[in-house]
Amino acid sequence: MSHTTNDTITWGMMLRKLPSIAKAIPRVVKGMKAANVKDPTQPCGLGWSFEQATLRNPEGPALLQGAVKLSYSQVNQWANRIAHHLIAQGIRKGDVVAVFIENRPELLVTILAVAKVGAISALLNTSQTRDTLAHSLNLVAPAAIIVGEELVPAFSAVRERVSIDAARTWFVADRDTYNQPGIAPDGFINLMSATADSPSDNPASSQQVFLDDPCFYIYTSGTTGLPKAGVFKHGRWMRSSASFGLIALDMRPEDIVYCTLPLYHATGLCVCWGSAISGASGFAIRRKFSASQFWSDVRNYRATTLGYVGELCRYLVDQPPSADDSRHGVTKMIGNGLRPGAWREFKTRFGVNHICELYAASDGNIGFTNMLNFDNTVGFSLMSWELAAYDHDSGAPTRDAKGFMRKVAKGEQGLLLAKIDDKAPLDGYTDPQKTEKVVLHDVFEKGDRYFNTGDLLRNIGFGHAQFVDRLGDTYRWKGENVSTTEVENILLQHPNISEAVAYGVEVRNTNGRAGMAAITPAESLATLDFSELLAFAREHMPAYAVPLFLRVKVKMETTGTFKYQKTRLKDEAFDPGKTGDDPIYAWLPGTETYVQVTEQLLADIHGGKYRY
Incomplete structure (x- = not known):
């Protein structure tokens, strides 16, 4: 992710926008009334x-x-x-x-x-x-x-x-x-x-x-x-x-x-x-x-x-x-x-x-818009929001000795929390228990309520934010949110797979994260037919959710929490130089099977030879 400090918005930049801000005021007032x-x-x-x-x-x-x-x-x-x-x-x-x-x-x-x-x-x-x-x-x-x-x-x-x-x-x-x-x-x-x-x-x-x-x-x-x-x-x-x-x-x-x-x-x-x-x-x-x-x-x-x-x-x-x-x-x-x-x-x-x-x-209950036409920002929001410090392994916001969360400094990335109040109510889900899961209580003071977006943002000044990444169990690919749990559940239905962990990995010059899964064969690597496995995945999940990369593990490590392991898997991604004895396979665009990733193939993927 690019997080160059030069995206910070300065007083000079704001002053140059004053004429367009003045011109926009009447319609902003009208818009806020309509909204x-x-x-x-x-x-x-x-x-x-x-x-x-x-x-x-x-x-x-x-x-x-x-x-x-x-x-x-x-x-x-x-x-x-x-x-x-x-x-x-x-x-x-x-x-x-x-x-x-x-x-x-x-x-x-x-x-x-x-x-x-x-x-x-x-x-x-x-x-x-x-x-x-x-x-x-x-x-x-x-x-x-x-x-x-x-x-x-x-x-x-x-x-x-x-x-x-x-x-x-x-x-x-x-x-x-x-x-x-x-x-x-x-x-x-x-x-x-x-x-x-x-x-x-x-x-x-x-x-x-x-x-x-x-x-x-x-x-x-x-x-x-x-x-x-x-x-x-x-x-x-x-x-x-x-x-x-x-x-x-x-x-x-x-x-x-x-x-x-x-x-x-x-x-x-x-x-x-x-x-x-x-x-x-x-x-x-x-x-x-x-x-x-x-x-x-x-x-x-x-x-x-x-x-x-x-x-x-x-x-x-x-x-x-x-x-x-x-x-x-x-x-x-x-x-x-x-x-x-x-x-x-x-x-x-x-x-x-x-x-x-x-x-x-x-x-959610919050929206940001780049109304003032700065570069590399999602703009500002009229709602109340904060960026909180979080645990990198679990993705959960951290609390201090008094039980409250800590706001991160300007320019630092933090977990976006949106205040829930009359101005920004949370419509939630059809299932109230699912809604309750995304609501945080007593966040910065007793009695306050915030919606946990699960997204990491950075404050670049004057109320403007920059999107950094998504946390947790979904990732975006081809403009769709992919649920890792859903991918795992489908892979586990395959008779030759005994364990599966799905996650998103970055591929150079693409947007979002491509799907990758670490799988443990039920018997041995030899029992996996990769073209049959690909056909199975394509039949049972939407095209954007089919994993582009597979990592075959003889046994999943259960050291630390499951999340921690996902963090490590994401970091090692599909680089055979980092994955030790675990072979890596890739589904290349336009083909019907997974092929093993070699150093040369990795270089070709990084070099943009394949159009994902």
Whole structure:
């Protein structure tokens, strides 16, 4: 991790920002008013804010994908027809509707309709299958599900394990269903045909949604292995869309956000779409990110704003330079995980003026935004936060003799703790015990409560922070959180593996951490068939969770705690020079098996010969 001291923000740097700060004050005041809905009887949230945007910009583009271009009025009326139908089918405020559709207009229209009813969308991760998918569904006991044609096979495989009435198992064809609803397979009801004749006026229910009502369940990788469902309330939607859209990005009706991030994650759905709605701006999406098509899409949609994660920026920087690199109308971008190493290069090569890096956790109560456009920072937060000293082996915050935690000095890295109070409530998870696990009590004084983010940050001055790393049992790879416990549990189901420890390791010039697992064979190394083992892992876990490296250990050391051992395994990573007698294997991109890592192969990996 780069932690150069020159990222510190000085008085001189702040003074140079004074003109832009002065200019921003009116919209900050307006944004803070919009963000802080305090009256529990005031209608608010996703449905309400979309209706407000429709009044502001009825004929302006709201959703764009490929040849599909829908105005705010069209999208609003489409969502209204679906909402009226859901209500007629008995879906009520507080009911859970599982939504399982890939990135396309139908996904957003469906989520919007569910929000207008006052029901809760459970946003299933579209790469989930089998046990994980069944677990995610059963965790929230949905009253209904809406499945895209592209995911019918995945849902059908677990359908018997989930009790959802067939009359509320809706289907959405994989085509432009605004114009052609398509035909549903047996056992499904075609949502678009069924809603075609419903009323298209705003349902009364969207005025009955208040700040404390849940809007979505967003799944985060649970440290226990299987996903947890984080609760995202309408009040938080207001805070998020106004903070990012109004305050940070100053979105207007003439703006268009281009987002290729998965819309079941909060960055794509709440930050990017929320920002677009807050400005009554356009929202252009793509099914899956494509580095080679990225800038031509940007030009086609006339985008002014990008949604990103760090990995996406790295893929773009890795594309061969082109004369068209800065020929586009993008002036600002919002997202997270852009590393200091790629920051300056991205800004200069692609000519994007403002990188609005943010830090937020979909299951947390704090957000940081780089509103003042400094380099290499997640910006500042309007919430109360502290960086606490922590134990490097266990990852737990340390307490002094009096039982309180210690704040780290400026420039030092510490564990980010966010104060829980009326201004920053914690919505938590659907499971209260899981929520209690992330809450710390009596932290700096008796009676205070803080949310433990599990992330390491550094204070670089003037309330600005820099993201350093994640602690604990998850790591990020390909923009997804990977649960080490989940990877371990799947590997242990393999008949030839008796023990498994999973962890993330850094690979030069990549973002996040690549998956690695130390495994002990049930009998001997000779019994492991590496191509069969890889096929097993790929079948049972999402692509981003499959370990890229394996370390074969005859016996796991149980000296010290398990965590301590993980720390050592992470440090030794996949360098055969450090792992003693344990052979290391790598899955190289484009191949179907694991091969042993030699000094030469290690040098090739470090030298960037393989594209991870």
